[in-house]
Amino acid sequence: MVDYSVDRNLAILGINNPPVNALSFHVREGLFNGIKQANADRRVEAIVITGKGKTYCSGADIREFSIPSAGKGLVTLGHRIEDSDKPVISAIHGNALGGGLEIALFSHYRVANKNAKIGFPEVLIGLLPGAEGTIRLPRVTGLAFAMDAIASGRRFDAQEAHKHGILDTICDGDVLQEAKAFSKKIIGQPLDQRRLSKTHVKDAADVDIKFEEALAQIKRKYRGLIAPILCLKSVRNSAKMSFDEAAAEEMRLFGELLTSSQSIGLRYSFFAERSAPKWKLPCGACADNTTPVDVKTTGVIGAGTMGSGIAVCLIRAGIPVILVEKNQKMLDQAIKTISRILTGSVKLNRMTEKQREHSLKLLKGASTLDELAGVDMVIEAVYENLELKREIFHQLDKICKSSTLLCSNTSTLDIDNIASATQRPDKVVGTHFFAPAYIMRLLENVYGTKTSPTTVATVMELGKRIGKICVLVKTCYAFVANRTNQPFGAEASFMVEEGALPQDVDTVLENFGMPMGPFKVSDLSGIDVGWRIRQEVAKALGLKLTLETRYRMGERITTLADRLYEMGRYGIKTGKGWYRYEPTNPRKPIPDPDVAKMIQKHCMDMGIERRNIPAQEVIERCLFSAINESFRVLEQRIAEKPEDIDVIWQYGFSFPRYGGGPMFYASQVGLKKVFEKICIFHEQFPYSSHWVPSDLLRKLASHSTEIPMDKWTQFISSSKL
Numbered sequence: 001m002v003d004y005s006v007d008r009n010l011a012i013l014g015i016n017n018p019p020v021n022a023l024s025f026h027v028r029e030g031l032f033n034g035i036k037q038a039n040a041d042r043r044v045e046a047i048v049i050t051g052k053g054k055t056y057c058s059g060a061d062i063r064e065f066s067i068p069s070a071g072k073g074l075v076t077l078g079h080r081i082e083d084s085d086k087p088v089i090s091a092i093h094g095n096a097l098g099g100g101l102e103i104a105l106f107s108h109y110r111v112a113n114k115n116a117k118i119g120f121p122e123v124l125i126g127l128l129p130g131a132e133g134t135i136r137l138p139r140v141t142g143l144a145f146a147m148d149a150i151a152s153g154r155r156f157d158a159q160e161a162h163k164h165g166i167l168d169t170i171c172d173g174d175v176l177q178e179a180k181a182f183s184k185k186i187i188g189q190p191l192d193q194r195r196l197s198k199t200h201v202k203d204a205a206d207v208d209i210k211f212e213e214a215l216a217q218i219k220r221k222y223r224g225l226i227a228p229i230l231c232l233k234s235v236r237n238s239a240k241m242s243f244d245e246a247a248a249e250e251m252r253l254f255g256e257l258l259t260s261s262q263s264i265g266l267r268y269s270f271f272a273e274r275s276a277p278k279w280k281l282p283c284g285a286c287a288d289n290t291t292p293v294d295v296k297t298t299g300v301i302g303a304g305t306m307g308s309g310i311a312v313c314l315i316r317a318g319i320p321v322i323l324v325e326k327n328q329k330m331l332d333q334a335i336k337t338i339s340r341i342l343t344g345s346v347k348l349n350r351m352t353e354k355q356r357e358h359s360l361k362l363l364k365g366a367s368t369l370d371e372l373a374g375v376d377m378v379i380e381a382v383y384e385n386l387e388l389k390r391e392i393f394h395q396l397d398k399i400c401k402s403s404t405l406l407c408s409n410t411s412t413l414d415i416d417n418i419a420s421a422t423q424r425p426d427k428v429v430g431t432h433f434f435a436p437a438y439i440m441r442l443l444e445n446v447y448g449t450k451t452s453p454t455t456v457a458t459v460m461e462l463g464k465r466i467g468k469i470c471v472l473v474k475t476c477y478a479f480v481a482n483r484t485n486q487p488f489g490a491e492a493s494f495m496v497e498e499g500a501l502p503q504d505v506d507t508v509l510e511n512f513g514m515p516m517g518p519f520k521v522s523d524l525s526g527i528d529v530g531w532r533i534r535q536e537v538a539k540a541l542g543l544k545l546t547l548e549t550r551y552r553m554g555e556r557i558t559t560l561a562d563r564l565y566e567m568g569r570y571g572i573k574t575g576k577g578w579y580r581y582e583p584t585n586p587r588k589p590i591p592d593p594d595v596a597k598m599i600q601k602h603c604m605d606m607g608i609e610r611r612n613i614p615a616q617e618v619i620e621r622c623l624f625s626a627i628n629e630s631f632r633v634l635e636q637r638i639a640e641k642p643e644d645i646d647v648i649w650q651y652g653f654s655f656p657r658y659g660g661g662p663m664f665y666a667s668q669v670g671l672k673k674v675f676e677k678i679c680i681f682h683e684q685f686p687y688s689s690h691w692v693p694s695d696l697l698r699k700l701a702s703h704s705t706e707i708p709m710d711k712w713t714q715f716i717s718s719s720k721l
């Protein structure tokens with residue numbers, strides 16, 4: 001785990017723990033023993049700590065935080081490094097993150113390759129740099145930089161690190177060679193001033209002002225998160241207390257965070273996010289054994305909300321797009337919108353003006369499908385209408401070259417049905433983006449019965465290329481995202497019918513951690529979109545829709561959203577929806593008394609008695625109904641693993657990362673408790689089939705002990721009840 005070698009007068013300690021050189025138990029032991037050995041070795045005059053492979057060290061092994069600690073702690077190791085009689089140089093390439101940066105700060109000198117990335121990302125997993133990082137960094141950089149870097153968790157480059165004194169020198173080439181050259185300058189120099197524990201925070205006098213400024217900023221930026229605040233407090237301590245007192249307090253705060261529900265949720269999310277793209281098909285094909293085809297050119301059909309957003313994602317990643325729209329006015333409008341979105345990216349420093357111009361050159365508008373004959377991939381984003389989509393796929397099949405992949409951005413429709421309109425069902429797949437497509441990170445890729453592994457691999461790879469978090473799911477009505485979100489939204493609307501107002505429900509869920517309540521989201525994505533979907537379903541089922549009903553096919557429904565549609569309130573796009581929007585601030589939802597009146601009249605007409613709905617009921621009805629549906633999705637193998645559902649909720653619906661997602665939330669509440677509550681709601685609301693308890697959940701809840709999440713799917717085929 002740590003390779004020890006001696007090169008003339010230098011001991012080289014090479015951290016060798018692929019893939020990221022995390023500081024696991026054996027690495028800590030190896031470094032500790034290496035420093036000891038080097039100090040005892042007469043040939044050695046200086047010690048270099050370096051990383052083998054692609055990186056120096058990416059910090060603590062995050063998995064070890066969830067098991068009892070063993071062996072030497074990072075602080076003990078760090079003190080051994082700092083106390084070394086022989087100078088220790090950290091030679092950094094790749095990443096020096098978290099505990100890795102702390103090792104570097106325990107070292108007496110730091111040299112780095114110019115491409116190295118440095119940072120304290122602990123806050124992103126709900127922690128603080130607990131091996132004296134919050135006490136040492138301000139001693140090097142001053143308070144303002146340390147507060148910003150530690151509370152934001154951002155990674156910065158070697159140049160910035162050098163400017164703030166973190167690095168002594170930066171090199172172009174091999175960092176180990178640079179460290180060897182550097183050692184010649186420092187061997188024999190006194191070490192005391194290089195030991196950060198012996199130094200002071202230079203701008204300590206300004207600590208209160210800097211703390212208040214930083215606190216105000218992070219409270220705005222990271223609403224509801226505890227770790228950024230404790231990060232700041234710990235940095236403040238570095239200036240107000242002695243080194244040892246501040247370090248002891250840092251350890252206490254670290255312990256507090258380590259066991260906090262937020263950090264546990266964020267650590268879960270870290271691994272869930274990495275497990276989601278590791279797709280697997282029932283035939284055994286998976287990410288590791290399937291090669292994607294190279295997508296060089298694309299077509300997007302439909303230049304509406306989604307088509308324009310998808311086109312932005314593609315051209316921004318350097319992929320040419322032919323945007324086909326039958327309505328010239330819509331096309332002109334879309335091209336203007338796309339240009340405006342990219343201008344916004346330039347303003348936010350996310351791209352340069354030159355990149356914007358280059359991206360726009362990759363976009364070509366067109367009015368017929370014939371233009372798509374030669375592209376490698378088409379993404380269809382026309383209205384949610386099965387016949388229309390089938391007709392388009394039928395035509396594309398004839399027009400496009402035989403290798404072209406045909407993707408649909410449908411939000412609900414069966415991929416098998418769409419694929420059956422072509423002679424190439426193996427190349428048909430769902431690519432479900434989320435609105436606004438150029439912002440939301442999720443791409444829910446949907447495979448049909450005949451979709452080939454190569455097609456799946458290609459859309460998963462394309463998603464990664466355009467910066468999306470991809471999750472693969474099996475086709476079914478509404479797939480995983482919209483299917484599990486549907487009961488959540490239905491319960492939110494039922495509660496509005498029973499006594500709450502849209503803003504009440506939104507506020508409770510926003511306080512829970514959702515950045516936007518479901519009624520604000522509905523206004524954003526368009527009330528007409530949901531209306532069209534309901535019309536489609538009704539048409540497919542041969543139903544005639546009416547506003548004066550509370551039940552359809554034995555199922556409870558509410559027609560409140562349809563009433564808004566009838567009033568022309570389509571959401572933000574019409575300036576009115578569940579809320580109203582002023583032209584001067586068209587994205588700010590304002591509660592609208594007209595909506596309250598409409599709701600009250602609806603209730604009176606339908607004979608619904610309104611009552612007070614407590615906040616806890618809002619949370620339980622929204623979340624537990626989604627959880628129940630999620631368990632069904634798992635038992636039907638629509639989603640492969642619970643983490644996939646959680647990632648979908650985080651990146652598709654902005655479920656707070658610290659909350660993990662509905663599946664993780666259920667695991668934290670306890671499956672027994674969740675199941676019992678679902679049974680109670682089922683009795684209370686017998687006409688909502690989403691309350692019929694999932695068999696899988698029943699099996700898991702009936703177990704005498706809580707079953708860990710990674711074992712849940714093993715119970716699908718188990719007959720145990």
Ligand SMILES: CCCCCCCC(=O)CC(=O)SCCNC(=O)CCNC(=O)[C@H](O)C(C)(C)COP(=O)(O)OP(=O)(O)OC[C@H]1O[C@@H](n2cnc3c(N)ncnc32)[C@H](O)[C@@H]1OP(=O)(O)O
Pocket residue numbers: 019020022058059060061062063073074075095097098099100102121122125127128129130131133251254271274275
């Ligand atoms: C009083 C008590 C004192 C206690 C003191 C505590 C000291 C501390 O201050 C605590 C810490 O160090 S906390 C850890 C700080 N470091 C981080 O958060 C870095 C996390 N990793 C990354 O950002 C990217 O993986 C990275 C940028 C490094 C690489 O990105 P890539 O995109 O190249 O690769 P990934 O796909 O993300 O990762 C490759 C595989 O490695 C796993 N992994 C990454 N970082 C890990 C880490 N720190 N611990 C454990 N596993 C880790 C990752 O899960 C993936 O493996 P698979 O999931 O199997 O694919």
Ligand SMILES: NC(=O)C1=CN([C@@H]2O[C@H](COP(=O)(O)OP(=O)(O)OC[C@H]3O[C@@H](n4cnc5c(N)ncnc54)[C@H](O)[C@@H]3O)[C@@H](O)[C@H]2O)C=CC1
Pocket residue numbers: 301302303304305306307324325326327330381382383384385388392409410411412432433434435525526529
């Ligand atoms: N709006 C949303 O939040 C989301 C929508 N979706 C799905 O994306 C698809 C598109 O939805 P939106 O962009 O919201 O619709 P939209 O109504 O904004 O845009 C649809 C566009 O398709 C064009 N179009 C219709 N038939 C066409 C044809 N034969 N050839 C070329 N263009 C044609 C229309 O003129 C219109 O500009 C739907 O399947 C929808 O379910 C998926 C995720 C989210």
